[in-house]
Amino acid sequence: MGSKYTKRCTEEFKRDAVALIGSSGRTVTAVAREFGISSESLRGWYRRAKADRGEGGSGELTSAEREELKRLRKEVRKQQQTIEIRKKATAFFVKENYR
Structure with a gap:
């Protein structure tokens, strides 16, 4: 606001x-x-x-470049979140296999 x-x-x-x-x-x-x-x-x-x-x-930067930069930063954030989730899932399943 x-x-x-x-x-x-x-x-x-x-x-x-x-x-x-x-x-x-x-x-x-x-x-x-x-x-x-x-x-x-x-x-x-x-x-x-x-x-x-x-x-x-x-x-x-031009307006088009600023928009592209914003889009790319958002995409990178999303990919970083995906990587973090996969790391945690991998650690969980590795831990489960050794029980």
């Missing part, structure tokens, strides 16, 4: 705000003030949009 002060913005709203930075030549802070949002939020959206266009330069 977010804070009662957290404002959820649509993707369209984010795109519009980011586009205004590029097209108007105004600063992130000025655009954020106009839209009534945090300049840090807008700065993050702007960085992410630049990375998605391949302009990041700072090694920042």
